[in-house]
Amino acid sequence: MGEIDGNVLVAKSLAKFGVRHMFGVVGIPVTSLANRAVSLGIRFIAFHNEQSAGYAASAYGFLTSTPGVLLTVSGPGCVHGLAGLSNASTNTWPMIMISGSCDQSDVGRGDFQELDQIQAVKPFSKLSLKPTHISQIPNSVSQVLASAASGRPGGCYLDLPSDVLHQKISEEEAETLLAEAERNRNENENENSKKDNHHTPADKISEAASLLRRAERPLIVFGKGAAYARAEHALKRLVESTGIPFLPTPLGKGLLPDTHELAATAARSLAIGKCDVALVVGARLNWLLHFGEPPKWSKDVKFILVDISEEEIELRKPHLGLVGDAREVVEILNKEIKDDPFCLGKSHPWVDAISKKAKENVSKMEAQLAKDVVPFNFLTPMRIIRDAIAGLESPAPIVVSEGANTMDVGRSVLIQTEPRTRLDAGTWGTMGVGLGYCIAAAVASPDRLVVAVEGDSGFGFSAIEVETLVRYQLPVVVIVFNNGGVYGGDRRSTEEIDGPHKDDPAPTSFVPNAGYHALIEAFGGKGYLVGTPEELKHALSETFSARKPAVINVIIDPYAGSESGRLQHKN
Numbered sequence: 001m002g003e004i005d006g007n008v009l010v011a012k013s014l015a016k017f018g019v020r021h022m023f024g025v026v027g028i029p030v031t032s033l034a035n036r037a038v039s040l041g042i043r044f045i046a047f048h049n050e051q052s053a054g055y056a057a058s059a060y061g062f063l064t065s066t067p068g069v070l071l072t073v074s075g076p077g078c079v080h081g082l083a084g085l086s087n088a089s090t091n092t093w094p095m096i097m098i099s100g101s102c103d104q105s106d107v108g109r110g111d112f113q114e115l116d117q118i119q120a121v122k123p124f125s126k127l128s129l130k131p132t133h134i135s136q137i138p139n140s141v142s143q144v145l146a147s148a149a150s151g152r153p154g155g156c157y158l159d160l161p162s163d164v165l166h167q168k169i170s171e172e173e174a175e176t177l178l179a180e181a182e183r184n185r186n187e188n189e190n191e192n193s194k195k196d197n198h199h200t201p202a203d204k205i206s207e208a209a210s211l212l213r214r215a216e217r218p219l220i221v222f223g224k225g226a227a228y229a230r231a232e233h234a235l236k237r238l239v240e241s242t243g244i245p246f247l248p249t250p251l252g253k254g255l256l257p258d259t260h261e262l263a264a265t266a267a268r269s270l271a272i273g274k275c276d277v278a279l280v281v282g283a284r285l286n287w288l289l290h291f292g293e294p295p296k297w298s299k300d301v302k303f304i305l306v307d308i309s310e311e312e313i314e315l316r317k318p319h320l321g322l323v324g325d326a327r328e329v330v331e332i333l334n335k336e337i338k339d340d341p342f343c344l345g346k347s348h349p350w351v352d353a354i355s356k357k358a359k360e361n362v363s364k365m366e367a368q369l370a371k372d373v374v375p376f377n378f379l380t381p382m383r384i385i386r387d388a389i390a391g392l393e394s395p396a397p398i399v400v401s402e403g404a405n406t407m408d409v410g411r412s413v414l415i416q417t418e419p420r421t422r423l424d425a426g427t428w429g430t431m432g433v434g435l436g437y438c439i440a441a442a443v444a445s446p447d448r449l450v451v452a453v454e455g456d457s458g459f460g461f462s463a464i465e466v467e468t469l470v471r472y473q474l475p476v477v478v479i480v481f482n483n484g485g486v487y488g489g490d491r492r493s494t495e496e497i498d499g500p501h502k503d504d505p506a507p508t509s510f511v512p513n514a515g516y517h518a519l520i521e522a523f524g525g526k527g528y529l530v531g532t533p534e535e536l537k538h539a540l541s542e543t544f545s546a547r548k549p550a551v552i553n554v555i556i557d558p559y560a561g562s563e564s565g566r567l568q569h570k571n
């Protein structure tokens with residue numbers, strides 16, 4: 001038997017512990033590691049920028065419920081990658097970042113791309129490991145992967161000093177180390193499953209069932225934790241057996257179809273403002289849910305929170321907390337309710353009120369959407385996109401959305417009918433995730449088309465990754481709502497700018513009518529410039545059936561949006 005080096009051993013360890021895809025940017029000292037991983041059957045998606053690759057890895061973790069893997073070079077590569085790692089941790093998605101680092105013997109001497117990377121990743125990493133000898137590689141790889149996905153998912157970090165990557169051991173020894181790491185992993189999994197197996201006490205489950213049964217105005221809210229847990233079937237049973245209206249958070253959309261008769265999305269203010277008991281599954285009572293406080297929620301509402309994280313429940317101090325996996329807890333709750341069933345029924349005053357309000361709001365919105373406004377506002381093209389998506393057969397496309405106005409309008413207008421088919425700026429309101437998320441979605445769900453609906457500002461963060469789309473021929477259609485800037489171009493007439501640089505382009509503005517469609521054409525992809533309903537319909541019809549990389553540059557009236565979208569109070 002021959003010898004192998006650290007690069008091969010990292011690649012072997014990744015393959016052994018289930019990694020199928022990696023995202024990243026190669027360079028010193030990790031190029032050989034990427035090549036070795038490819039040789040072992042791992043698909044390596046090479047990006048232009050670690051930030052986008054990191055966003056891809058984070059979304060991959062959400063879509064597949066297995067850690068997304070980001071590979072970066074040392075120093076600045078690691079710093080760029082922090083964008084993705086922090087995004088994963090904030091969204092509670094499993095991801096690992098692997099960065100090369102400088103030779104251990106050169107630490108502190110100003111080596112090429114030197115940085116104390118373990119220190120740099122600290123705020124965003126559940127577990128950070130740095131093997132100091134090749135023999136520690138298999139265990140380290142296994143541990144970071146396991147930790148990212150265990151308990152509340154999040155980011156983990158693996159630091160690979162260049163000297164460790166170049167050390168060698170015999171293949172025989174490598175196999176022994178890999179087998180040992182696998183044994184350790186199995187033992188830890190057993191330990192963790194004992195720890196994670198919270199066995200929500202029966203009395204808490206029956207209290208939850210009884211609170212829902214006695215409620216006059218119950219509501220079921222679910223979020224991306226429930227989506228991650230694949231709780232859709234359990235939630236559907238719960239909603240349909242009890243007749244309780246439901247409200248998804250943006251990334252919970254699609255667990256039950258938006259078109260479901262018990263969907264309270266279009267009556268959100270009424271639902272959260274008036275419910276007396278809210279079962280919240282895999283969603284934090286953070287800014288997205290108005291902290292669960294008045295004036296948006298009633299001061300007397302009783303929250304039943306279901307979350308994998310005990311800390312989260314302690315933080316929110318709900319009326320009742322159920323620690324555990326969303327799917328498992330909801331399944332147990334279903335069993336409990338089955339023994340003593342109840343169902344509100346359509347004529348129940350609460351269900352009726354929500355349904356009436358939802359219909360009223362939908363018809364108001366439809367009246368707005370029905371108009372063909374040219375130059376385009378946000379609504380007209382969004383309606384055309386919604387209808388084009390609705391015309392597609394299952395599996396539904398994954399919709400990626402970002403930008404202030406574009407994302408806000410898209411959230412209300414676009415319809416999700418299948419779980420985990422929406423990705424957006426998420427808990428952190430991260431702009432720039434678009435192209436990375438598109439690439440992750442196309443790689444994680446190869447049977448689905450990916451449709452990005454992006455503001456021009458969001459698109460710009462990672463626009464060069466359209467080359468990555470073309471290189472891998474991914475079925476991604478990027479629709480850019482081009483209103484010439486952040487929130488909407490040069491708005492000098494609405495906000496005065498003075499001083500010696502007052503004639504510079506406004507801070508909110510980009511070049512008006514920029515030719516974003518030409519960007520993808522530079523790499524051999526298909527670009528469309530559209531300004532009318534007919535042009536947009538034609539571009540969507542061609543690109544949706546071609547399932548090839550395309551950018552549709554939709555020119556929007558620069559005055560159509562509002563500053564900060566729906567978060568004006570925060571700006």
Ligand code: ADP
Nearest residue numbers: 223224225229249282283284307308309325326
């Ligand atoms: P949203 O943005 O959809 O409101 P959040 O990201 O705020 O959702 O909340 C997701 C919650 O889901 C987090 O508190 C996280 O701990 C929790 N979570 C993650 N995985 C699971 C799981 N398997 N079961 C239950 N809760 C989970």
